Amino acid sequence: MAKGPKKLDWLRGYASIYMVFLYAPVILLPIFAFNNSTVIAFPLKGFTTEWFSSLMDNSALHDALGNSMIVAVSTAMISTLLGAFAARAGVRYRFPAKRGIMGLILLPLVLPEIIIAVSLLVLLMRLGMSLSLWTVIAGHVLVCVPFSIAVLNSAFAGLDQSLEEASFDLGETSWGTFKRVTFPLILPGVISSLLITFTISLDEFIIAFFLTGTDVTLPVYIWSQLRFPAKLPGVMALGTLLLLLSITLLIVAEFFRRRSAQRRGLDASTTEGLI
């Protein structure tokens, strides 16, 4: 469109400035992680990797990391499994109260996390259960299932039903059909869902803050460190490593999501499925 180059420049300029705004905090993270000063402020002093090596012998951090791994891996597996049931049912079948049931399952998307956290806390208090990593997992699964459904919906929607029917006609059982036909076809979607839910759980703070017992997760540990100025450079280094991990996982997830889109011969550049 030759709609006057001036307007095009204005919009593009705005979008560029907006991207700077979006990335401003993210770019500062590695800068301060390598800065040779205990104060998180400009001007920068010098280059150091001291903060990264200080992470190596911090046992509280290692415990928190271990806890977060347990929580994130369990959350990813449980929510992907529950998400798969719901996505399959939603895509394939019509059943009574479908909108209501799906609405309840997807509700955490629009519910403030503090409400989810507080209501689960109240339930646990009433039941007299003590807080542990399992209570954190229970809360994380609630918020992760809707994301898993979003990713898996497109995987199941692209599944050609006639392939499954062919498998039945050739004498396969339901389980055999699932194992040899359905599952391989939706595998990229499953991997993508596992990675996305893992990443959400790893970073989730509010629910973990309310539902964690004596074993803290990584974000809760970071929160406790933010009060001590001396610990901040170490937190910056830790944040940098987490940033690298998240970006890597997301690129892998995006790769699998596109592969699953390509299997259905769709344009891989559409946003369908991702958020």
Add this chain to the structure above:
Amino acid sequence: MKLNSEGRKGLFLISPTFAYALLLLAAPLILVIMFSFWTQDYLDLDTTPTLANYKEAWTDPLYRELMFRSLRISIMVTLVTVISAFPVAYYVSFRVKERKALWLFLITAPFWTSYLLRVFLWKVILGYNGVFNSALLWAGIIDEPLQFILYNVNAVVITLAHAWAPFAILPIFVALEKIDRSLLEAAEDLGDGPVRRFFRVTLPLAIPGVMAATLIVLIPTVGDFITPKLVGGTEGLMISNMIQVQFGKANNAPLGAALAVSSMFIVGGLSLLIFLGSRRVGRVAGE
């Protein structure tokens, strides 16, 4: 009701996920509502229903102030986020031709980094010796550091507008993508200039996306307590900070529950108003 085999299969398949949501989402939410009618008596819970918590939540000047402030801040955040996000969504949808997926990835990527650290880094940027002030001082624009940008409402608005940016951009982008481009050509052929065309065709058709973005940003921001605590100072504290205190140090879960239910009620009502209002606007503009 008679169930056919398809209905049965569907219900059977969704039952594990549905059961999970019933047990760990619906039941706890109902319990919170019940809690809000009970009273805390030191370590014991008095389960005689009473409206005392609601009375306190709605009449105590402190809680009322926090409630209204939360609402005001959330509305400000929503306006700033949606209005600043719209041109970006428009740019990606209408001007970017080949690299849309890359742009969307770049827009969502910062959202996947630790939320806590992103908020904390805004404190670093906006602080007295922060990045922003240092840059302005260095450039000679100001003589001494600006103090009105950290530990107040402005800081909360900037930080939350940043945190929710992708959630505003994506729904608007999706709505803009759905617009049939031939409608725009038709408007042009019928003599509409770019500005008229934008307000008479593009914007009304983008209303569903704008509405989704508004609700997606508005509802969770009322519930945030990290941002107010880290960058808000005392005048930037919000209702969620008080809910957290009631469930924690103050050990008055029923009052906390009443505050939580009240704020959800207000946000729910506001969301409904926005939803109905935008449908009206969409209809009127579409005629």
